[in-house]
Amino acid sequence: MTAEPRAPRPPSQARFAARAVGRSLAASARSVQQVVARGARKFAEVTSPVTDVISVTGRLVLLASLVSFIAAWLLGWIELAFLGATLLAALLVSVPFTLGRMHYRVSVALQPTRVVAGERAFGRLLVVNTGAKPSIPSRLELPVGAGLAEFIVPALPTAADHEELFAVPTSRRAVIVAGPAVSVRGDQLGLLRRIVRWSEPVELFVHPVTARLKPSAAGLVRDLEGEVTKTITDNDISFHALRAYQPGDALRNVHWRTSARTGQLMVRQYEETRRSQLALLQRTERSSYASDEEFELGVSVLASLGVQVIRDATRVDVLTEALTLRTATPTALLDDTSRVVAASGAFDSMRAFVRERTKRLSAPSVAIIVAGSGVPLAEFRSAETVFGADTQTLGFRVELGAASRIAKVAGTTVVTVGSLSDLARLVGRVRP
Template sequence: MSRVAEKAPRRVTQAEQALGGIRRALGDALRHARRLTGQLLARGWAFIRPVTDVVGPVGWLVLAAAAGAFVLAGTFGWSEFTYLATTLLAAFLIAVGFVFGRATYAVELQLNPHRVVAGERALGQMAVTNTGEKGLLPARMELPVGNGLAEFVIPGLAAAARHEELFAVPTHRRAVIVAGPAVSVRGDQLGLLRRTVRWTDPVELFVHPVTTRLQASAAGLVRDLEGEITKKITNNDISFHALRAYVPGDALRNVHWRTSARTGQLMVRQFEETRRSQLTIVHSSESAGYSSDEEFELGVSVTASLALQVIRDDTRVSVVTEGRLLKTATPVALLDDSCRIDPVSGRYPTLRDFARDATRRLPDPSVVMIIAGSQVDLAEFRAVQTLFGQDAKTVAFRIDEGATPRVSAVSGLTVVTVGHLTDLPALLRRVNR
């Protein structure tokens, strides 16, 4: 009895193990079957997609109407719906003949120039060449330009013939306008079937913001070779501050031997830390802070004008917005990136939260400029000022379109109200006094 009692649990365990192995095998088989089914469906869809993509919305509507007419004719015996369904299917079959054919095009897409200031004129050119040995029938080309769509009718082209089309690009507002890709369209006049072939890649046109030229060092930056002297005391720098007693580990080159000989104690020099000028521009793109789109664009123009002058002065600058850290290696890079500044909504709870997060990994600035709209309270500007040390000079630019330009001081913060872009040079001269 004792042997039977000892073996009984072992038999149950073996049965459970066998059952678990069967379950695992079934689970693996099901997973394999699902994966195989998914692959088959994906391959099947990839095979039929080129066909289904040719059918336009009107084509699907015609097929659905034909199927419905056949159902009604078969259910109620209405011969009229049989004729309707036959007519619709005939129209669909006739449209199939319009999508066949092969084109031998070489398409060139050019924009002249690639960069303009908002309001300047920009033109585009699309050149189509027949690279085949046979003539081509007339065709239709579509070219997306920004939010619009340009359509061109390409005439019949003989072998090696070339056709050019010119088009104007709307540049009345700052933006990155994408032209292309150029696609040829084959299809019937009713729009049942539509076959497109892509011939070019998209081309970008940068519409830069309007800027104004500022005087050199208009931002009030320190331009001497030694940099800006701060109140921080260090053991190695240029600006001498005081002498103190030697501490083991101090560099011997900083020992002031004449004073040490007079006092009978080693004395070393202390210095005030000097820092090369570093300007940080905090540009708020929060749409709630601006009263209009025009005011938002004025803010972008002010930011771009300030940053451009700093770059020309060969001073380090960082420009941050809610959406990006702008490139500031060259004036062109800055202007290109400024074209991508878009309004945001509710990205940060406050202006201070945005400034703290955006400048966390940036070098300590010597000058901070805050640009925001007229709907931002002055207390928010002051809250941003507290993020930076006392050595940093902070200037707030309040963008208020049409307002009287003025410079005021609010609790130690310099507030510049900008109503027009042309007011900026004079306002900065007043700040520097």
């Protein structure tokens, strides 16, 4: 006979107690960890006025000093103790250089605040001594874009000022941030640095170079009042036909002459009209462009088309992989094009990019897509399938140095732009 399997024994009270103790210890450990973390943050906040003064070099010197003292104690080498004392003395000697307080009013201004790439722009730094006593010489640092400008401010009597002028590099499209201006007090070795912020950062918009296009973008949007569609509606301006009255129809649509002649109420039907709505998109995937110069050409094409459409008072949405650009005024659009940067891996394909970025927009009457020479012509055709039959799709394929031309890929017109100077002529020949 086979023995019947035994039923599992219920856990003993000892096991329950062990588990409870384990959970209690884990909860206690988490509580202690949270208390320690809060205490460390509080300690860091309290000591930050002192610790922030020590530069990276100063921290390395302090660490080397502590290591030298520990090694001297363990190994009994008096030379290491002298080395540690020398390094520590260097830090102590640097302390007086950080003492003192300045009373400045500092302003940073850029003139002009908006330029086209390649134009000149200048900055002005004004320092005024607002203290009751003359100030001592000091050093001011002003970040300008990726660079750092340094200015020596001489001793200033009360209410006196000191002015510095500087040039801003504007060779490439960008948003250049100047500031904040900070004063730096410290020793010559750079062990200690006490920094005081005196101004807020200001921005300089370096706009892309654009081409001047003819009004209405030379036919890109041929009817600014509206485009007639095949959709039948009861309220619009384009008359279509008459039909018999049905309960609920508005009496204002009744055609009384026809109703009197036929003896039956007849109402008007209309063809729906839609006001022109553009969607202007640029594919900013880095691999889509052969070079940085070609990418800049793409941004210039985007800006040129967008500015002219806004001037024509046509509704437009301008989008890239990462940005939805403002279109209230041409200046707002150009400011935002200064922020356009190349992306990597945001979307797998042109179609995925267009579908994702336009899914929350109303159906456009014209969709214009700008991309680089790395995008095959078939990709523009695939993007066309995102929109309905009422949407005209245009592609602008920038290929720096290539012969400008216009091609037809199924129902999509693809314009190859080799130079920005060709854009106005090409747009004038486009017929969606």
